[in-house]
Amino acid sequence: MPIYEYRCPECSIFEVISPMSAASDQQSCPTCGGAARRKMSVPNLSKAGTSAFQLIDSSERSASEPQVVTGALPSRSRRKSQPYTTNPLHSKLPRP
Ligand SMILES: [Zn+2]
Incomplete structure (x- = not known):
């Protein structure tokens, strides 16, 4: 409901909450x-x-x-070790 303000010439301004259909141009001052x-x-x-x-x-x-995070966390960029050679016989060689 809207709030209507009324100004009393003797006192001050007061507010009245009333429906739009019941809002009148004059209201009696409560004071x-x-x-x-x-x-x-x-x-x-x-x-x-x-x-x-x-x-x-x-x-x-x-x-x-x-x-809240709902999806999967971003994957870490894992670096796969780069193989030096693809020959399977080289895997039998001693490693440093
Ligand atoms: Zn008044």
């Missing part, structure tokens, strides 16, 4: 009981869904909830 007129104010638009909000939200979430 003095006088007639208060509805005040035009800036709507409180949601910023959720903007790219800036998503960036801030993801960076704040990563501080306490780091992303």
Whole structure:
């Protein structure tokens, strides 16, 4: 439900939460009981869904909830020893 602001000429500004169908131009002041007129104010638009909000939200979430790795870890690059020769008879030779 939207929040409507009313300005009492005798007191101050007060807020009333009411459905849009029941919002009236005048409301009785809760302090003095006088007639208060509805005040035009800036709507409180949601910023959720903007790219800036998503960036801030993801960076704040990563501080306490780091992303879980679901895939396999990257394989280490294992270097196979390069054979000096492919002749099987050379394997019988003494090694240094
Ligand atoms: Zn008042």
